[in-house]
Amino acid sequence: MDFKTSFLADTKSLFLEGKKDHMGSYLYSTPNPEIQDDPAKGEVYYMELISKNSNYYLYREEIELINQVYPKMASYVPPEASIIEFGPGTDKAFKNKSLPFLKAVKNLKSYIPVDICQTYLDDSEAILKEELPQVSVKTINSDFIKNVDLVKDFPNPVVFFKGSTITNLSIENCLAFLTRIGQALQPNGLLIVGVDSNQNESSLRQAYDDGKMANLTESILYFINRDLPVTGFNPYGFQYLFNWDSEKHCVEHNVKATEDQEFVLDNTPVKVKQGQKFHLLSSYKYPIDYFQSIAKQAGLKPKDCLVHEDGRMVIHILGV
Numbered sequence: 434m435d436f437k438t439s440f441l442a443d444t445k446s447l448f449l450e451g452k453k454d455h456m457g458s459y460l461y462s463t464p465n466p467e468i469q470d471d472p473a474k475g476e477v478y479y480m481e482l483i484s485k486n487s488n489y490y491l492y493r494e495e496i497e498l499i500n501q502v503y504p505k506m507a508s509y510v511p512p513e514a515s516i517i518e519f520g521p522g523t524d525k526a527f528k529n530k531s532l533p534f535l536k537a538v539k540n541l542k543s544y545i546p547v548d549i550c551q552t553y554l555d556d557s558e559a560i561l562k563e564e565l566p567q568v569s570v571k572t573i574n575s576d577f578i579k580n581v582d583l584v585k586d587f588p589n590p591v592v593f594f595k596g597s598t599i600t601n602l603s604i605e606n607c608l609a610f611l612t613r614i615g616q617a618l619q620p621n622g623l624l625i626v627g628v629d630s631n632q633n634e635s636s637l638r639q640a641y642d643d644g645k646m647a648n649l650t651e652s653i654l655y656f657i658n659r660d661l662p663v664t665g666f667n668p669y670g671f672q673y674l675f676n677w678d679s680e681k682h683c684v685e686h687n688v689k690a691t692e693d694q695e696f697v698l699d700n701t702p703v704k705v706k707q708g709q710k711f712h713l714l715s716s717y718k719y720p721i722d723y724f725q726s727i728a729k730q731a732g733l734k735p736k737d738c739l740v741h742e743d744g745r746m747v748i749h750i751l752g753v
C-alpha cells in the first residue's frame with residue numbers, strides 16, 4: 434500500500450471507527466512551498482519540539498548517551514555489515530547520533546536509511562558521502578513499519594532504530610513489529626534500538642505539554658485537510674490533550690473537538706461532536722525489563738542495554 438492510501442485508510446478508521454493510537458506515521462509532513470504559511474508542517478514543528486524546549490530531554494540525552502557508548506555499540510556489529518537505519522531524522526540527528534556510531538563500525542559495507550521524509554534521506558546520504566565515501570549508500574523512501582521485510586534484501590543486516598521512534602507504536606504493534614524484524618533478521622542479524630524508559634509524570638509533562646507537541650500533533654489534522662479527499666473539515670476545531678497512563682507506560686497524544694462539525698471524507702459523511710476525543714498517537718515509556726520482555730516474546734535475545742546517566746534513555750542491543 435502506498436503512503437497516501439494508508440493515510441486515507443488510517444484517517445477513515447480514526448473518524449469512522451474510533452481507532453486509536455495509529456497516526457504516528459503522519460507527524461512529519463513537509464510544508465508545500467506553494468501554500469503561504471502552510472500549517473501542514475510537521476517537519477518544522479518536530480524541529481521546534483526537539484530544539485526549543487529545554488525540558489524535551491529525549492533528543493539531548495540520546496545524543497549524550499550515543500556519544501558515550503558508540504564504541505560498545507559498534508563492537509556488536511559484525512564485519513561487512515549492512516546497517517539499515519529506520520528513521521534517520523534531521524541532519525543534526527544524523528550528524529550527532531548516527532555518524533559517530535557508523536564511523537566506529539569496522540569494515541562497514543553499506544548504509545541504508547529508510548524514512549518517509551525525503552529531506553531526511555537526502556541529508557543523511559549527502560553527509561555520509563562526505564564523511565565515509567567508501568561506504569555505499571542506498572536511500573529508501575518507505576514506511577518501515579509496513580515494509581519491515583526490506584531488511585532481508587541486505588547481507589549481514591543490522592537495524593539501527595534510534596530516537597525512541599519505536600515507542601510511537603502501541604504495545605501490540607510493537608510486539609508485532611519486533612516479531613517481524615526478528616524473522617527478517619534471521620539467521621544472525623542485530624537490532625540496536627533507542628527507547629525512553631522515563632516513568633516520571635512531571636518530567637514527561639514538561640517534555641511534551643508546553644505547546645510544541647500540541648502543534649506537532651495538530652499538524653496531522655492540517656495534513657489530512659491538505660492531502661486527503663475531504664470537504665467541509667475544520668482542522669482548527671480541535672485542541673491537544675496530554676495524558677499519562679502509568680499502567681500502560683503511555684503518554685497519550687489526544688485531540689479534543691472544540692466544536693460540532695460535519696464533513697465528507699472520501700465520499701463518506703462524518704460527524705464530530707464537541708468534546709469528542711481522538712487518541713492520535715502515543716509515546717510509550719518502557720522500563721528496561723518491560724521492553725526486554727516484549728523483545729523476548731517477539732523471539733529476540735537481549736544482549737546488552739546501555740543506559741544514560743540520568744537513567745531515562747536506553748540503547749537496547751538485541752540479537753536473533
Ligand SMILES: C[S@@+](CC[C@H](N)C(=O)[O-])C[C@H]1O[C@@H](n2cnc3c(N)ncnc32)[C@H](O)[C@@H]1O
Nearest residue numbers: 458461520521522526548549550576577595596
Ligand atoms: C522521532 S523522529 C526520530 C528521528 C531520529 N531517529 C532521531 O533520533 O532524532 C522519527 C523519524 O522516523 C521517520 N518515521 C516515523 N515513522 C515512520 C514510518 N512509519 N516509516 C518511515 N519513516 C518514519 C520520521 O520521518 C523521522 O525521521
